[in-house]
Amino acid sequence: MKAMVLRGFYEIEVPGEPRRHPELPPTLEPLELVEVPVPEPGPGQVLIKISACGVCHTEIDEIEGRRKPKIPVIPGHQAVGRIVKTGGGVRRVKVGDRVGVAWIGWACGSCTYCVSGLENLCENFKATGCDLDGCYAEYMVAYEDYVYSIPENYEDTEAAPLLCGGAIGYRALKLANVKDGMTIGLAGFGASAHQIIQVIKYLYPNSKVIVLTRSREHIELAKELGADWAGSPLENPPEKLDRAIDFTPVGETIPRAMELLKPGGRLVVNVIRKRTPINLEYTKHLWMEKEIKTVANITRNDIKEYLEIARKKKIKINYQTYKLEEANKALRLLKQGKIKGAAVLIPPKAHKGLNPAV
Numbered sequence: 001m002k003a004m005v006l007r008g009f010y011e012i013e014v015p016g017e018p019r020r021h022p023e024l025p026p027t028l029e030p031l032e033l034v035e036v037p038v039p040e041p042g043p044g045q046v047l048i049k050i051s052a053c054g055v056c057h058t059e060i061d062e063i064e065g066r067r068k069p070k071i072p073v074i075p076g077h078q079a080v081g082r083i084v085k086t087g088g089g090v091r092r093v094k095v096g097d098r099v100g101v102a103w104i105g106w107a108c109g110s111c112t113y114c115v116s117g118l119e120n121l122c123e124n125f126k127a128t129g130c131d132l133d134g135c136y137a138e139y140m141v142a143y144e145d146y147v148y149s150i151p152e153n154y155e156d157t158e159a160a161p162l163l164c165g166g167a168i169g170y171r172a173l174k175l176a177n178v179k180d181g182m183t184i185g186l187a188g189f190g191a192s193a194h195q196i197i198q199v200i201k202y203l204y205p206n207s208k209v210i211v212l213t214r215s216r217e218h219i220e221l222a223k224e225l226g227a228d229w230a231g232s233p234l235e236n237p238p239e240k241l242d243r244a245i246d247f248t249p250v251g252e253t254i255p256r257a258m259e260l261l262k263p264g265g266r267l268v269v270n271v272i273r274k275r276t277p278i279n280l281e282y283t284k285h286l287w288m289e290k291e292i293k294t295v296a297n298i299t300r301n302d303i304k305e306y307l308e309i310a311r312k313k314k315i316k317i318n319y320q321t322y323k324l325e326e327a328n329k330a331l332r333l334l335k336q337g338k339i340k341g342a343a344v345l346i347p348p349k350a351h352k353g354l355n356p357a358v
């Protein structure tokens, strides 16, 4: 099968931007297109023929060594495809099922976090496309306990961004403890935030959403999707925020969001790793009982709940498709903030359309 493989650590070159990792070799093409054997599903695993694979900022973190994967690795953790073979003891799913795979590919099942449904905090969990091979390929294996049924109202390509961007944004929203009528700020407006604004408007119809983003295109998209105000993080929005969720890969947005919070407000940081430092001053940013909470990974329950919301209320997914072999280009554009919505990779000979069965 064809796969895009990462064999070392590199800094993805962005024309006109300063180097941040001079210790790493710069490259435009960190992933290599290779021909490798189709993997065999082991006990409890299934083999999936992939039809769509979402592109995530985490892949950039892996390539640049902020979240170190096994090497070599096939990255990618937002897969939609069909089960074509099952390993020993598989009971929950069968050949022909349309399923999705997300970031957590396996967790221990016995630690205090796992037994309380918080496998996102399990110290030994294995991440898809990082500790385990992922979906920048034509096929992948996944554990049956970590695959999800995809809502029938979504095509494969538009469903892929639900599995990480959407689901982790939904976890951030749950942790924000929003009440209807609140004013919620979203900093950054990419794959995750453009879904979450729609979820906020659906679950909390009397809430106001303020979007802060540097990109003109993202400001336009935010307004199209119902933002009550959208503008640059340097501008002052018309009102202060009860809650804020930070979706950006940079550190500067954290103090800015804290400044904009009302007393007693809460910021949830939805990004695992920041490319630039976070400078907080106690009096200016934290005083007045303001809180910061971080989101780590996603539980299976978050994903199931989020897919159920998407089943009931179709979340409009803005996405651009690229061929699997164009993964390096998609990653460069994502790093530059030039993807409107989400980027999705399509492997050669992928299934197309809505048909949920083979």
Ligand SMILES: [Zn+2]
Pocket: 056, 057, 058, 077, 103, 164, 165
């Ligand atoms: Zn992701």
Ligand SMILES: [Zn+2]
Pocket: 107, 108, 109, 110, 111, 112, 113, 114, 119, 122, 123, 124, 125
């Ligand atoms: Zn565990």
